[in-house]
Amino acid sequence: MVIVRAILGSLILFFDWVFTPRGIKRDMDAQKQLDAQTSGLTLYQYKACPFCVKVRRAIKRQSLAIETRDAKRCDTARGELVAGGGRLKVPCLRIEEASGESRWMYESGDIIRYLEGRFGQVA
Numbered sequence: 001m002v003i004v005r006a007i008l009g010s011l012i013l014f015f016d017w018v019f020t021p022r023g024i025k026r027d028m029d030a031q032k033q034l035d036a037q038t039s040g041l042t043l044y045q046y047k048a049c050p051f052c053v054k055v056r057r058a059i060k061r062q063s064l065a066i067e068t069r070d071a072k073r074c075d076t077a078r079g080e081l082v083a084g085g086g087r088l089k090v091p092c093l094r095i096e097e098a099s100g101e102s103r104w105m106y107e108s109g110d111i112i113r114y115l116e117g118r119f120g121q122v123a
């Protein structure tokens with residue numbers, strides 16, 4: 001099972017690399033403004049998780065500068081996810097609200113819909 005998972009994980013990463021989506025190009029000021037908005041977002045993820053790859057590809061398509069934290073390899077990131085979100089499940093987007101509170105969003109589909117709703121869809 002471990003070997004099958006490792007092979008599948010490598011295949012997912014390989015195809016993700018081969019078919020990396022192109023990011024949208026913005027002028028420097030527009031990208032800077034967007035970067036300021038995305039600075040309050042953090043994606044907790046595993047490198048080879050297909051649901052995380054799907055979210056990372058959406059982020060790449062929209063050229064969003066969102067910090068990613070590996071909850072499999074990094075104990076600190078895993079601890080933050082469980083303590084804040086309540087579950088060890090990825091992907092999870094931490095959204096820092098203007099009030100300073102954090103909202104933890106699970107489910108790849110919900111995360112992608114949230115990002116597209118807030119930052120626009122990229123075909």
Ligand SMILES: N[C@@H](CCC(=O)N[C@@H](CS)C(=O)NCC(=O)O)C(=O)O
Binds near residue numbers: 049050051088090
């Ligand atoms: N329906 C979820 C599925 C997410 C999911 O199953 N994630 C797996 C990794 S691929 C997970 O976090 N499993 C718990 C664990 O590995 O501890 C989504 O679309 O985000």
